[in-house]
Amino acid sequence: MLSVDNLKSGYGRIEALHGVSIEVAAGEIVTLVGANGAGKTTLLRAISGVQTISAGRISFEGRSIESIPAHARVALGIAQVPEGRQLFAPLSVEDNLKLGAWNRRRGHSGNDIHRVYELFPMLRELRRTAAGALSGGQQQLLAIGRALMARPRLLLLDEPSMGLAPILVDQILNVVLDLKHNGLTVLLVEQNARAALAIADRGYVLETGAITASGRAAEIQRDKRVREAYLGV
Amino acid sequence: MAEFLQFVFSGITVGAIYALVAIGFTLIYNASDVVNFAQGEFVMLGAMGTVFLGHAGVPLLLAGVVAVLITTVVGLALYRWAIVPAREADAVTLIIITIGASIFLRGVAEVVFDKGFHSLPALLGSNPIRLGGATILPQSLVVLAGAFFIMVLLWAFIDRTLFGKAVRAIAANRVAARLVGINTRIVVGASFALSAAIGAIAGILITPITLTSYNGGTLLALKGFAAIMLGGIGSAVGAVVGGILLGLLEAFAAGYVSASYKDAVGFLVILAVLFVMPRGLFGKATVERV
Numbered sequence: 446m447l448s449v450d451n452l453k454s455g456y457g458r459i460e461a462l463h464g465v466s467i468e469v470a471a472g473e474i475v476t477l478v479g480a481n482g483a484g485k486t487t488l489l490r491a492i493s494g495v496q497t498i499s500a501g502r503i504s505f506e507g508r509s510i511e512s513i514p515a516h517a518r519v520a521l522g523i524a525q526v527p528e529g530r531q532l533f534a535p536l537s538v539e540d541n542l543k544l545g546a547w548n549r550r551r552g553h554s555g556n557d558i559h560r561v562y563e564l565f566p567m568l569r570e571l572r573r574t575a576a577g578a579l580s581g582g583q584q585q586l587l588a589i590g591r592a593l594m595a596r597p598r599l600l601l602l603d604e605p606s607m608g609l610a611p612i613l614v615d616q617i618l619n620v621v622l623d624l625k626h627n628g629l630t631v632l633l634v635e636q637n638a639r640a641a642l643a644i645a646d647r648g649y650v651l652e653t654g655a656i657t658a659s660g661r662a663a664e665i666q667r668d669k670r671v672r673e674a675y676l677g678v
Numbered sequence: 679m680a681e682f683l684q685f686v687f688s689g690i691t692v693g694a695i696y697a698l699v700a701i702g703f704t705l706i707y708n709a710s711d712v713v714n715f716a717q718g719e720f721v722m723l724g725a726m727g728t729v730f731l732g733h734a735g736v737p738l739l740l741a742g743v744v745a746v747l748i749t750t751v752v753g754l755a756l757y758r759w760a761i762v763p764a765r766e767a768d769a770v771t772l773i774i775i776t777i778g779a780s781i782f783l784r785g786v787a788e789v790v791f792d793k794g795f796h797s798l799p800a801l802l803g804s805n806p807i808r809l810g811g812a813t814i815l816p817q818s819l820v821v822l823a824g825a826f827f828i829m830v831l832l833w834a835f836i837d838r839t840l841f842g843k844a845v846r847a848i849a850a851n852r853v854a855a856r857l858v859g860i861n862t863r864i865v866v867g868a869s870f871a872l873s874a875a876i877g878a879i880a881g882i883l884i885t886p887i888t889l890t891s892y893n894g895g896t897l898l899a900l901k902g903f904a905a906i907m908l909g910g911i912g913s914a915v916g917a918v919v920g921g922i923l924l925g926l927l928e929a930f931a932a933g934y935v936s937a938s939y940k941d942a943v944g945f946l947v948i949l950a951v952l953f954v955m956p957r958g959l960f961g962k963a964t965v966e967r968v
Contacts (some may be wrong), residue, residue, distance in 0.1 A: 519859030531854035573713035
């Protein structure tokens with residue numbers, strides 16, 4: 446479904462990704478684990494089109510998308526839940542969700558909002574509250590809801606567990622599993638490698654801008670080097 | 679007392695125009711982080727365009743509509759050919775670009791129009807209305823009504839429509855706006871167009887009272903800038919309150935001190951705000967939880 450081939454990107458003169466290749470097949474949860482600063486967020490930003498790339502190819506459902514602007518990639522079916530939520534803080538919960546359906550603004554988003562409220566009932570109660578006033582966990586649910594409003598086929602999730610209590614982390618990862626069972630493909634970036642590998646089908650290890658290991662989630666969990674570096678055993 | 683009331687009337691009238699200029703600044707600043715010093719030229723183009731189309735025999739109402747449309751196109755062109763190519767530039771560079779655009783538009787206006795001062799006939803005639811010992815021009819009421827109408831429409835657009843919410847979304851978080859699929863170029867371009875149209879209408883409304891000329895926009899831009907500094911940059915309420923307060927301060931300074939110091943008030947306000955309360959009256963206290 447998604448194929449990233451030899452992607453290079455950076456900030457100014459500093460290269461953050463030195464030729465990264467990954468594949469995500471339809472219906473999978475693929476996780477990308479790695480330390481802070483390894484380039485995970487840069488890779489997701491590049492896939493969404495908000496990060497310029499210097500070399501390499503990105504194709505989605507067989508179509509080359511490097512030259513397609515970010516907003517049009519959402520219409521193709523790629524939505525992202527960015528690191529740190531990045532909600533529209535002064536706008537209400539409901540407005541955040543409505544804007545999530547921007548690429549379908551001529552149609553009605555009412556049913557989709559209803560579905561998100563069914564998935565996360567607490568958002569319905571808070572629908573008139575400014576997004577910036579929500580707790581961290583509520584904000585994360587809203588960020589996921591907003592991304593789902595675009596009706597994506599591929600969901601890019603960047604550090605959904607960041608700054609959340611362990612019980613919320615489990616809740617959010619369960620939501621991700623549910624989404625997968627409903628046919629959504631997920632590329633999940635996490636520093637919490639143990640939790641991410643527990644729900645993923647396959648995984649990649651990204652270290653200082655290059656893929657250093659890949660395979661089935663279970664294999665990666667058994668990999669000695671990965672265990673020492675990321676799982677703390 | 680009658681004197682005081684007189685200053686209030688003239689202060690509020692001019693202040694309403696400053697408020698419209700300040701709203702134009704705010705709209706563009708929120709959507710693009712650009713402080714657009716060509717905002718005053720939008721005001722001038724609306725006024726001068728109407729005057730000269732009128733001279734060419736176009737009925738004044740139609741002339742006004744066409745002048746607003748032309749100014750809107752100029753606003754779009756400014757965004758497309760001066761701001762978009764420099765989108766990676768820092769704030770100071772962007773400010774210098776808009777100052778350059780302002781000088782360019784003034785130069786073009788000097789060539790296309792002329793160097794003279796021009797007026798437009800007042801919409802409701804020019805017999806002053808007596809009110810509590812003071813007088814008010816009927817055109818002042820037109821200015822106030824027009825400004826009020828524009829602000830209500832703008833509020834409805836920004837607060838009630840999805841497109842308006844997209845403008846606010848971009849102001850709140852530009853990258854997130856792109857990630858939800860908003861074509862930021864179109865929305866920011868629309869903000870420039872809207873801002874230009876508001877400026878042009880302000881110019882047409884005020885010309886029967888203050889006259890217009892090719893370089894009449896420069897000072898207005900500086901006054902509008904003083905108004906947003908006073909009100910708090912980025913705040914729409916601040917732009918309106920700042921504009922009207924500045925108009926009143928100027929009127930009182932001109933009346934009680936000396937008319938020659940009137941234009942200095944705006945700059946004193948900028949200095950005072952920077953020294954005492956750099957965020958202005960309604961400056962954003964950003965609330966964000968991470």
